[in-house]
Amino acid sequence: MINISRTARNTMFYLCTMLISFNLWADNNTDLIINNVISAYGGENLTKAKTLSINEVFKSTMPKQSETPDTLNLRQTTRAVVIDFTAQKAQVTQQLKQREITFSQRNIFKKNIAYHVNLVTKTYRKNSNAGIENIIGHSLLLNDIGLAWLLFENRSSVVKLGETSIENIAYHSLVMIVPSYGELTLTIDKNTYFIIRMTRSHPRLGEIKTDFSQVVSRNNISYAKNTEVFYGTTLNLFVFERDIIIDAILSEDFAVLDDYQQQGLDLTNHEMTVTALSENTYLVGKGHVNSIFYVDGINVIGADIYAGIMTRFLALKKHLNKELVLDKMIITHHHIDHLSGLNELTQTTTKLIAARAHNKEILSNITTEFDLNKLILINDSISLARGKVKIYDIATAHAAHNLVFYIPTEKLLFTADYFHSSIKGEQIIGFPDLINFRKSIEKLNINIEKFAGVHGVRLLSYQQLLDATNNYKPYNLTEIKKI
Numbered sequence: 511m512i513n514i515s516r517t518a519r520n521t522m523f524y525l526c527t528m529l530i531s532f533n534l535w536a537d538n539n540t541d542l543i544i545n546n547v548i549s550a551y552g553g554e555n556l557t558k559a560k561t562l563s564i565n566e567v568f569k570s571t572m573p574k575q576s577e578t579p580d581t582l583n584l585r586q587t588t589r590a591v592v593i594d595f596t597a598q599k600a601q602v603t604q605q606l607k608q609r610e611i612t613f614s615q616r617n618i619f620k621k622n623i624a625y626h627v628n629l630v631t632k633t634y635r636k637n638s639n640a641g642i643e644n645i646i647g648h649s650l651l652l653n654d655i656g657l658a659w660l661l662f663e664n665r666s667s668v669v670k671l672g673e674t675s676i677e678n679i680a681y682h683s684l685v686m687i688v689p690s691y692g693e694l695t696l697t698i699d700k701n702t703y704f705i706i707r708m709t710r711s712h713p714r715l716g717e718i719k720t721d722f723s724q725v726v727s728r729n730n731i732s733y734a735k736n737t738e739v740f741y742g743t744t745l746n747l748f749v750f751e752r753d754i755i756i757d758a759i760l761s762e763d764f765a766v767l768d769d770y771q772q773q774g775l776d777l778t779n780h781e782m783t784v785t786a787l788s789e790n791t792y793l794v795g796k797g798h799v800n801s802i803f804y805v806d807g808i809n810v811i812g813a814d815i816y817a818g819i820m821t822r823f824l825a826l827k828k829h830l831n832k833e834l835v836l837d838k839m840i841i842t843h844h845h846i847d848h849l850s851g852l853n854e855l856t857q858t859t860t861k862l863i864a865a866r867a868h869n870k871e872i873l874s875n876i877t878t879e880f881d882l883n884k885l886i887l888i889n890d891s892i893s894l895a896r897g898k899v900k901i902y903d904i905a906t907a908h909a910a911h912n913l914v915f916y917i918p919t920e921k922l923l924f925t926a927d928y929f930h931s932s933i934k935g936e937q938i939i940g941f942p943d944l945i946n947f948r949k950s951i952e953k954l955n956i957n958i959e960k961f962a963g964v965h966g967v968r969l970l971s972y973q974q975l976l977d978a979t980n981n982y983k984p985y986n987l988t989e990i991k992k993i
């Protein structure tokens with residue numbers, strides 16, 4: 511038996527009491543910080559708000575999705591987020607302007623269903639068993655007042671990390687765990703209790719840092735007007751216009767679908783599917799990714815090397831039940847998703863055909879050993895399989911160089927990101943770069959009757975391209991109003 515002296519026991523008791531009271535103090539201190547943060551953003555005006563409306567404009571970078579590998583295009587998003595906390599409804603209306611195309615969308619959440627509305631075609635697709643976060647996305651994380659609201663909702667998950675220092679100034683640091691968003695670390699000003707930074711970690715992108723500044727106080731709440739998001743040390747997004755209001759009068763069409771029609775049947779294949787487009791031509795893929803293959807004896811020439819390219823080729827081999835050699839693959843363009851299967855091919859015997867302008871970008875994405883003789887760079891066009899397949903380089907705003915895959919006997923053109931659809935009966939709506947696309951292929955002086963695409967399973971006709979582009983009118987989204 512261990513004999514502890516009275517003095518030692520007293521000392522231990524004293525120490526234990528100290529520790530317990532320190533913990534209580536720490537808990538009280540965390541609670542105090544949370545209370546101060548909530549009150550800085552409006553207190554009960556925020557926590558008892560029935561609705562929250564956010565109008566904001568931000569620009570984000572499109573790394574490795576620019577028109578050329580050497581430029582960086584920005585996307586501008588104008589959006590109106592309305593969250594009805596009491597009715598558990600939400601609506602996000604947004605216009606995204608990027609490169610050559612403007613998307614006008616409205617996403618609605620009600621009764622556990624998410625509706626994704628295309629405002630141009632006035633159609634929607636439905637996602638049952640959704641959560642409200644499927645619609646509001648990260649909009650609460652892009653706002654300090656949104657984080658203050660999440661702090662109130664998730665206060666039982668909060669732990670205090672102590673202090674953190676930025677530019678030699680000490681700040682409080684709290685971590686909260688929010689369902690659907692994970693662990694969020696908040697950096698809090700010790701005097702004003704405003705959240706000046708939120709950090710979280712992303713499995714692919716690493717640390718994401720969101721900075722808030724220029725706080726304004728309006729209509730009983732406070733919020734930052736400025737926000738910048740960094741992926742690691744690289745600026746990804748910055749907000750340059752923002753207005754927030756609580757308990758705004760909701761418009762009559764809030765979360766109403768009456769003006770929109772449900773889209774036709776989605777024909778996307780959810781299993782790997784081999785579709786014969788002609789005796790020698792096959793479209794192979796699943797989900798929103800397809801490659802085209804032309805079989806010339808035992809040699810196969812294909813286009814688009816999205817990740818999974820070898821699985822698609824093996825599916826073709828299995829389907830035809832014969833020995834085949836993947837002789838050549840065409841890299842349609844330099845966008846990172848369309849290079850994602852590159853390293854599946856670099857150690858095989860397959861030759862890669864790409865636009866000369868993309869040489870550097872392609873080589874910089876190769877992580878295996880690679881015989882440079884297997885990369886064939888072209889300027890304008892190349893004829894393969896004794897003229898049975900022709901490859902042309904066309905220019906659009908989407909990419910200054912795109913290789914399209916043409917089968918003269920079938921009058922079939924395969925392209926990456928322009929002209930595709932998987933929705934039965936979908937009307938194709940024009941956009942400025944579809945007009946560029948049409949002009950570029952008209953210059954080729956080839957006879958095209960139909961189109962196949964990387965991202966769609968339907969074959970579209972030349973007439974559909976004419977119809978979509980002849981009567982193109984820019985869509986003006988007036989629904990995004992200033993509040």
Ligand SMILES: [Zn+2]
Pocket residue numbers: 843845848908909926927
């Ligand atoms: Zn692309």
